[in-house]
Amino acid sequence: MKALLSLIILFFFSVSVLAQDLDIYAKKKNSNYELPFLNPQTSFEEFQILNRTLRMQDMVYAAIVPGYIHFKVKDPTLGYALLGARTSGYLGLYYVLTDNSYSLVELINNNPPNSANSADFNTQKNITYTALGLIIGSYLFDWIHGRHRLEKKQELIRYKYGMKLSLGFKPTQGFKQQAIPTIGLRYSF
Amino acid sequence: MRKLFFLFVIFAFNILGISQTLNTEYHYLALIKNQPKPVVKDNLRNAEMVADSLWLLPVENPHLAALYFMELGNNYAKIKQHEMAIFSFFRQRFFFPFDSISIYVENQIREQSLFLNLDKQQVDILLQKSNTEVVQENKYNALDPLLCWIIKFENKRIENHILHHLELMQQKNITPSKTLLKWQDLTKIGIKTRKKRAYLSADFNQLTYKQQSNYIKHLTKFFIRHKSWSRAKESLNQLNKIKPGKKYPALGLKTRICLKF
Numbered sequence: 001m002k003a004l005l006s007l008i009i010l011f012f013f014s015v016s017v018l019a020q021d022l023d024i025y026a027k028k029k030n031s032n033y034e035l036p037f038l039n040p041q042t043s044f045e046e047f048q049i050l051n052r053t054l055r056m057q058d059m060v061y062a063a064i065v066p067g068y069i070h071f072k073v074k075d076p077t078l079g080y081a082l083l084g085a086r087t088s089g090y091l092g093l094y095y096v097l098t099d100n101s102y103s104l105v106e107l108i109n110n111n112p113p114n115s116a117n118s119a120d121f122n123t124q125k126n127i128t129y130t131a132l133g134l135i136i137g138s139y140l141f142d143w144i145h146g147r148h149r150l151e152k153k154q155e156l157i158r159y160k161y162g163m164k165l166s167l168g169f170k171p172t173q174g175f176k177q178q179a180i181p182t183i184g185l186r187y188s189f
Numbered sequence: 190m191r192k193l194f195f196l197f198v199i200f201a202f203n204i205l206g207i208s209q210t211l212n213t214e215y216h217y218l219a220l221i222k223n224q225p226k227p228v229v230k231d232n233l234r235n236a237e238m239v240a241d242s243l244w245l246l247p248v249e250n251p252h253l254a255a256l257y258f259m260e261l262g263n264n265y266a267k268i269k270q271h272e273m274a275i276f277s278f279f280r281q282r283f284f285f286p287f288d289s290i291s292i293y294v295e296n297q298i299r300e301q302s303l304f305l306n307l308d309k310q311q312v313d314i315l316l317q318k319s320n321t322e323v324v325q326e327n328k329y330n331a332l333d334p335l336l337c338w339i340i341k342f343e344n345k346r347i348e349n350h351i352l353h354h355l356e357l358m359q360q361k362n363i364t365p366s367k368t369l370l371k372w373q374d375l376t377k378i379g380i381k382t383r384k385k386r387a388y389l390s391a392d393f394n395q396l397t398y399k400q401q402s403n404y405i406k407h408l409t410k411f412f413i414r415h416k417s418w419s420r421a422k423e424s425l426n427q428l429n430k431i432k433p434g435k436k437y438p439a440l441g442l443k444t445r446i447c448l449k450f
Contacts, residue, residue: 041235041238043234152227156227156228156231157231159228160217160228160231160232160235163217163220164213164214164217167212167213167216167217167220168210168213
């Protein structure tokens, strides 16, 4: 009984690991050979957007590459803006660290040393806060807004081609239907 | 076992009959024109593909094609691309003229022309030229006069579409008129929209020195962009011929040609 309980618990945890989907997700080796059913009007960019999903690993990539999510969802203008924002954040931190007048902990905690010039300390503190705000803010914006953009773009594409497919079956309203009879076979198991 | 096998075959094979027609595209345009702008905008690339095929290929139902261009114009009007809305309405009038649709479209054209600050007289002339009694029956021949009129609007945002339609004409082995070919050259080398009028209305020799040198500089830049260094050098030499004796004309361009960048 104990062994069974342990097995169930183990199984439960293994499922939650898969759900986390950090890098361990089931992918058939030959799934890249599966050819999708596409509307003839679909552009390559639309196809790419439909194919893309955001996973936990993208969250890690976005922490390393500024604007990664926006580049992935084909929104390069905002991606470059985020790249600029994050770079200026890093430059601000670089300035504070190379100046070496105060430690980062002192600046973040707003705890100036006794010998500190208060005006200079405040300036460096403001730079630190702004830099950290830019770095963290650009990362969160990249992730949250990027996800929103991807979902919106995918919805638009799915709506467009889904609706056209449905309208293809719609009975004609006074017009001569120029239907091209085609038959498709889908084999699945 | 046999029954199971048949059941498997029935469930495994899904028979799908799809008929994507002009009718579908027309209904989709009519459906989305009252929906949010991103939905309308997202479909325009597809809609233009259908519009191209309506001109390029024979159409079985011209009435539906006319309605399609009308709805396409309405879609452009919805997202405030007024110049493209007018172009679509005129495409209907020139390619698939139908009295009832053309009258509706005429009102729409007058409304859209207000947003573009178009001259009323110019719009009136164009409407007269595209009347159902006047317009040519053959849609292939109708594109040339339509484009000739549209370039007179001097709108930058429509230039790429005109260039695209000129390519379609060449694809169909139709030679565009001289004005259109000249306009195509001027656009490709990057002459500003407002300045094209002067180049189109006169021969090169009749232009002022400033206009001539401007043309040659743009032409040289065009060759530089395409890394055609010898042609760029040739065109730049023409500057000396226009006004010989002028020291260091277009020194920057000369340097770019010498350094090949």
